[in-house]
């Protein structure tokens with residue numbers, strides 16, 4: 237069986253199971269109830285493990301593929317091949333200081349300052365690249381409390397909206413890493429001719445879900461006489477697909493894949509040229 241390690245809990249867990257379902261790999265169990273599950277008629281085994289253990293398991297070959305955050309990959313720098321940006325789980329690893337601090341920038345951080353983080357390697361690298369000699373205090377969670385209890389002067393922590401930092405009276409001064417969830421592969425598995433077709437098929441189906449994100453399928457009946465305008469309004473991948481409507485020779489059906497963000501404008505423009513029966517459908521996968 238091909239083994240894929242996925243986060244068993246935390247922010248990447250739900251979205252990863254949803255991705256696998258959309259890719260046609262329904263996982264037969266949930267991480268709350270089991271340590272592993274099967275998918276694709278038992279040709280794939282899903283291992284539910286901690287996101288921070290995934291680079292090691294993939295590097296060792298315990299799992300052939302894994303899903304984890306770019307932040308974790310950058311922190312650990314294990315020998316794995318990064319294959320695909322899944323575009324969810326967005327967050328940033330930032331340097332933050334207490335509200336009242338005079339620090340505005342990494343170069344304002346005084347030598348000897350204590351920086352709390354659960355990302356000690358990235359913290360060290362960032363401050364030494366900035367020419368600062370700081371003391372890294374390694375913590376495994378609740379980093380944002382450390383400046384308030386006298387454990388650290390500033391922190392390096394993950395944030396997405398910034399609201400947890402603000403709630404803890406902390407202010408961002410620099411960004412170290414922009415992170416999203418990634419698929420990583422074991423190097424040897426990629427070179428294994430017997431494994432490779434199965435890995436490629438799984439990667440292609442995951443990629444098709446990523447490609448469909450933010451896209452909608454739009455269908456509309458439009459007057460044949462307005463086709464030139466319709467072509468200008470509907471981009472499509474290679475322009476819209478146009479089909480005859482037998483019962484209405486003066487109309488054609490136009491179908492296209494459109495960006496979610498452009499929908500509002502496109503629907504209004506189509507109505508203005510006389511389109512009727514406009515339907516907008518979700519797309520689960522887009523195989524290029």
Ligand code: AMP
Nearest residue numbers: 246247248287305325326327394395396
């Ligand atoms: P956790 O929920 O602690 O298991 O987080 C696992 C991973 O989720 C992190 O390493 C990041 O890659 C990702 N993540 C996405 N958004 C956030 C956030 N706001 N705070 C922490 N982690 C995040």
